[in-house]
Amino acid sequence: MGKITGFMEFERLEEGYRPVDERVKHYKEFVIGLDESQAKVQAARCMDCGTPFCNSGCPVNNIIPDFNDLVFRQDWKQALDTLHSTNNFPEFTGRICPAPCEAACTLNVNDDPVGIKSIEHAIIDRGWQEGWVVPQPAPVKTGKSVAVVGSGPAGLAAAQQLARAGHAVTVFEKNDRVGGLLRYGIPDFKMEKHHIDRRVEQMQAEGVTFKTGVLVAELPAAIKVTNWAKQTMPPKDLLAAFDAVLLTGGAEQPRDLPVPGRELDGIHFAMEFLPQQNKVNAGDVLKNQIRADGKHVIVIGGGDTGSDCVGTSNRHGAASVTQFELMPQPPEHENKPLTWPYWPIKLRTSSSHEEGCEREFAIATKEFIGESGRVKALKSVRVEWKDGKMIEVPGSEKVLPADLVFLAMGFVSPIGSVLEAFGVDKDARGNAKAATDGERSYATNVAKVFAAGDMRRGQSLVVWAIREGRQAARAVDEFLMGASTLPR
Ligand SMILES: Cc1cc2nc3c(=O)[nH]c(=O)nc-3n(C[C@H](O)[C@H](O)[C@H](O)COP(=O)(O)OP(=O)(O)OC[C@H]3O[C@@H](n4cnc5c(N)ncnc54)[C@H](O)[C@@H]3O)c2cc1C
Ligand code: SF4
Numbered sequence: 001m002g003k004i005t006g007f008m009e010f011e012r013l014e015e016g017y018r019p020v021d022e023r024v025k026h027y028k029e030f031v032i033g034l035d036e037s038q039a040k041v042q043a044a045r046c047m048d049c050g051t052p053f054c055n056s057g058c059p060v061n062n063i064i065p066d067f068n069d070l071v072f073r074q075d076w077k078q079a080l081d082t083l084h085s086t087n088n089f090p091e092f093t094g095r096i097c098p099a100p101c102e103a104a105c106t107l108n109v110n111d112d113p114v115g116i117k118s119i120e121h122a123i124i125d126r127g128w129q130e131g132w133v134v135p136q137p138a139p140v141k142t143g144k145s146v147a148v149v150g151s152g153p154a155g156l157a158a159a160q161q162l163a164r165a166g167h168a169v170t171v172f173e174k175n176d177r178v179g180g181l182l183r184y185g186i187p188d189f190k191m192e193k194h195h196i197d198r199r200v201e202q203m204q205a206e207g208v209t210f211k212t213g214v215l216v217a218e219l220p221a222a223i224k225v226t227n228w229a230k231q232t233m234p235p236k237d238l239l240a241a242f243d244a245v246l247l248t249g250g251a252e253q254p255r256d257l258p259v260p261g262r263e264l265d266g267i268h269f270a271m272e273f274l275p276q277q278n279k280v281n282a283g284d285v286l287k288n289q290i291r292a293d294g295k296h297v298i299v300i301g302g303g304d305t306g307s308d309c310v311g312t313s314n315r316h317g318a319a320s321v322t323q324f325e326l327m328p329q330p331p332e333h334e335n336k337p338l339t340w341p342y343w344p345i346k347l348r349t350s351s352s353h354e355e356g357c358e359r360e361f362a363i364a365t366k367e368f369i370g371e372s373g374r375v376k377a378l379k380s381v382r383v384e385w386k387d388g389k390m391i392e393v394p395g396s397e398k399v400l401p402a403d404l405v406f407l408a409m410g411f412v413s414p415i416g417s418v419l420e421a422f423g424v425d426k427d428a429r430g431n432a433k434a435a436t437d438g439e440r441s442y443a444t445n446v447a448k449v450f451a452a453g454d455m456r457r458g459q460s461l462v463v464w465a466i467r468e469g470r471q472a473a474r475a476v477d478e479f480l481m482g483a484s485t486l487p488r
Contacts, residue, residue: 002043002044002046002068002069002071002072002073003044003072006041006044006045006046006047006072007044007045007046007047007107007111007114009044010041010042010044010045011112012042012045012112012113012114012115013034013038013041013042013115013118014115014118015031015032015033015034015115015118015121016031016032017030017031017032017351017354018030018032020354020355020356023189023355024314024315024355024356025315026189026315027187027188027189027277027281027315028188028189028192029095029188029189029190029191029192030189030351031095031121033118033121033122033125034115034118034119034121034122035122036074036122036126039071039118039119039122039123040071040072040074042114042115042118042119043067043068043069043071043072043114043119044072045107045114045115046064046065046068046069046072046107046114047106047107048065048068048069049065049106049107051106052064052065052106053104053105053106053341054101054102054104054105054106054113054114054116055101056104057100057101057102057103057104057105057341058100058101058104058116058463059100059461059463059464059466059467060086060087060093060463060466060467060470061086061467062083062086062087062101062116062120063082063083063085063086064101064114064116066082067079067082067083067119067120067123068114068116068119070082071119071122071123076123076126076127076130077127077130077132079123080123080124080126080127080132080133083120083123083124085487086487087463087466088156088157088160088161088466088469088470089153089156089157089199089466090120090121090123090124091121091124091125091128091195091199092153092182092191092195092462092466093117093120093462093463093466094117094118094120094121094122094123094124094125095121095190095191095195096186096190096191096462097117097461097462097463098304098343098461099116099117100343100463101116101117102114102115102116102117103339103340103341103342103343103344104340104341104342105341106341108336108340108341109336109340110336128198133198133202134202135202135203135205135206136164136206137163137164137205137206137207138163138164138165138166138206138207139166140166141166141167141168141207142165142166142167142480142481143168144166144167144168144243144244144480144481145167145168145169145170145241145242145243145244146159146162146167146168146169146170146242146243146244146245146246146476146480147169147170147172147238147241147242147244147245147246148162148169148170148171148172148245148246148248149172149216149238149245149246149247149248149249149418150171150172150173150180150247150248150249150250150453150455151171151172151173151175151178151179151180151183151210151212151248152179152180152181152182152248152250152453152454152465153180153182153453153462153465153466153469154180154248154250154452154453154454154455154465154466154468154469154472155171155173155180155246155248155453155469156171156178156179156180156199156203156469157465157466157467157468157469157470157473158246158248158452158469158470158472158473158476159171159203159208159469159473160203160206160208160473161469161470161473161474161477161486162473162476162477163203163206163207163208164206164486165473165477165481165484165485165486167476167477167480168207168209169207169208169209170208170209170210170211170242171208171209171210171211172211172214172216172233172238173210173211173212173213173214174213174214174215174216174226174227174228174229175212175213175226175227175228175229176212176213176228177193177196177212177282178196178200178210178212179193179196180248180250180465181250181462182196182462183196183278184226184274184275184278184279185271185274185275185278185305185308186274186308187274187277187278187308187311187312188277188278188281189311189315190308190311193278193281193282213228213229213230213231214229214230214231214232214233215227215229215231215232215233216232216233216235216238216249216418217232217233217234217235217417217418217421217422218232218417218418218421219415219417219418220415220416220417223253223415224254224269224271224272225252225253225254225271225415226252226271226275234421235421235422239448239449243448243480244448244449244450244476244479244480245422245448245449245450246442246449246450246451246452246472246473246476247418247419247422247424247432247444247449247450247451247452247455247456248451248452248453248455248465248469248472249414249415249418249455250414250453250454250455251411251412251413251414251431251454251455251458251459251460252271252411252414252415253411253412253413253414253415253416253430254269254270254271254407254409254410254411254412255407255409255410255411255412256269256407257300257365257407257409259365259366259367259368260366260367260368261367261368261369261370261375262368264368264370264373264374264375265370265373265374265375266374266375266402266403266404266405267368267375267405267407268290268404268405268406268407269406269407269408270299270301270305270306270308270309270406270407270408271305272290273290273309273312273406274305274308274309274312276289276290277289277312277315290404291316292312292313292316292317292318292321292404293316293317293318294317294318294319295313295318295319295403295404296318296319296320296322296400296401296402296403296404297309297313297318297319297320297321297322297402297403297404297405297406298322298323298324298378298400298402298404298405298406299313299321299322299323299324299405299406299408300323300324300365300405300406300407300408300409301323301324301325301406301407301408301409301410302323302324302325302326302327302359302361303408303410304350305408305410306323306325306406306408307323307350307352307353308352308408309406309408310323310350310352310353310355310357311350311351311352311355313404313406314352314355314356314357318404319403320358320401321356321357321358322357322358322359322360322400323353323357323358323359323360324360324363324364324365324380325359325360325361325362325363326362326363326364326383326390327361327362327385328361328362328385329347329361329362330345330346330347331346331347332346332347333346334346360380362382362383362384362385363380363381363382363383364380364381364382364383364390364392365378365379365380366379366380366381366397367379368402368405369399374403375402375403375404375405376401376402376403377399377400377401377402378399378400378402378405379397379398379399380397380398380399380400381393381396381397381398382396410459411454411458411459412429412430413426413429413430413431413458414430414431414432414454414455416430419432419455422444422446422449423445423446424444424445424446424449424451425444425445429458431455431456431457431458432444432451432455432456433445434450434451434452434456436468436471441471441472441475442456442468442471442472442475442476443475443479448479450472450475450476450479451472452465452468452469452471452472453465453468453469456468470486470487470488471488473486474486474487474488
């Protein structure tokens, strides 16, 4: 513990943001991270409370009190090693993790929690700056081969762990670039994509092969998911060529809103819209990009994906942006004795909301109204929730102008056809069925086929995907070698 009285002396300091009028003009990151001395002071707020709930609140179990202490002592290299011992990609989580660790921090019981995420961010950025993040190729090769299907955070974490254990790893990705939703989905202003590129370079130096533009199995004909594949690979060929296969294809099937008028032009899934902007930011030329310039935009869905549509629409120059949420507005502050150390439901205002957005709660969409085949307006109705049931409020119907509508109501499951082509059993929600503990952890019902990340657990978070990728890598290593020294 760095400073015994630190938590009483120092206030929490949030990372800063560049001003709204400046940042909405571009797609670059705008968070101003802590400098060295600020990070030291923030780390000094850690009480080293003895029962670090933050450590179990963090899905990868980052060893938070230890790296706080090391940052306080300004031993940044050791802090980086501690962070990397549990997390392959802290530059991703340090930017876009919602930080459940902070909800669980003991100081959060009656004060502001330690700024764990901002300290993590400072450690990894310093690590890259100093040149401390280098390839760690396995000293001995095992002669075993593993195919990883999907290059999101789960696939990347698994591939890195497996390569470091000495296996020959090939990652197959249907899109034209590596990264899953980190690349195509999460806007560049939340996380610039060079962070992925430099990890890919590191992993290639560790022996991982990336095959982009390869769709494993097939997709249903009319499905609207990102797919820039130029070739397909049947599961039987993959199974014949590799000693083990790990499925990390995410949960891409979007939730639809089948109300009258859904077929009108101008109504899109969020994941039709967001990846296009990522592509344009990468320098690709798109002929028919969905653009929000001068339009009245309604985003249906109050979560992160919806918020990303808000931020992107404002950068396009939308005339107005409104976001709908079906549930009532949550309280501004949580009831800490009731919620701590768990993730509380409370009103969360994202940086995208701050850039300009009307937020409507307890509101449902009844109908899309069109003109010449294009959406022009949306009919909404207020709702109340009684005994878990949604009831429309009589007489509360309203028509709002809508030139562009984004459906951001979450994802129901992975794409069923991919799992079916492998013969993998699904759970009740349509996810790949595999347990996370026991002798057959992450193993599916099909011999030598494993599953992890959103494809196994359903729509989740980057930090959970990293955890599952790491744990699945250990399970695959055990399967191939009979034992594993990879951390779980
Ligand atoms: C818009 C948006 C914003 C988000 N923001 C955040 C955030 O701020 N913080 C956070 O923690 N989480 C966020 N999430 C959630 C997070 O991105 C996911 O939980 C996480 O990326 C899941 O990782 P994954 O590796 O399991 O799958 P994914 O990241 O979905 O990657 C799966 C990859 O597999 C590929 N693939 C699928 N099937 C095949 C196939 N048959 N053949 C070849 N390739 C295939 C896909 O193309 C994709 O690249 C967000 C999600 C979305 C949609
Ligand atoms: S990965 Fe997320 S939960 Fe874990 S320490 Fe970092 S910010 Fe907290």
